[in-house]
Amino acid sequence: MEGGNAVAEAIGTFVQQYGDQYALIVTTQDWHIEPGPHWSEQPDYVDTWPVHGKAGTPNAQLHPAIAALGLDHHIKKGQYCAAYSGFEGIEDNTDDVPTREQVQAHASQTLEQLLRDHDITSVDIMGIALSHCVRDTALDAQRLGFETRVYTDLSVPVSVELGEQAVQRMAQSGITLLEGDEYVD
Incomplete structure (x- = not known):
């Protein structure tokens, strides 16, 4: 995805700089085995995609900038379905x-159980893709009662249009959208 490497590297830098201000840091990643029609030979890049995040392959691994952080908690999603939200x-x-x-x-x-087990009440979300996985994870977090913030400049959408739609939907749902020097209070 265009801009994905730069965002992953920026997230790695962010966690190195601000990670000690968080009680828990969790990654989410596609770990597809047989996700049904989510994979397509003629993808529309809205609901269907070329093969990606195939479990057990290098393509499904965390970006090296994220993997190098040595984090302890990883949520893998979409083994047998699309699963855009980390809560799936x-x-x-x-x-x-x-x-x-x-x-x-x-x-x-x-992810919900992990957050509750650690008495987490608010979440900050960033990553790939703002228009899909970040959006759906944020909407689920908000629905489940977590105070939710999304770092839009530490996220990248599939397209500008889908990114704008995702930002609008999250804002309408009461999710706080941040960027730049607003990262950590």
């Missing part, structure tokens, strides 16, 4: 490719 994934700190049964057996290890 499960905590998995391995590179294993789980079966459908293994994913279902670990359904209690969700």
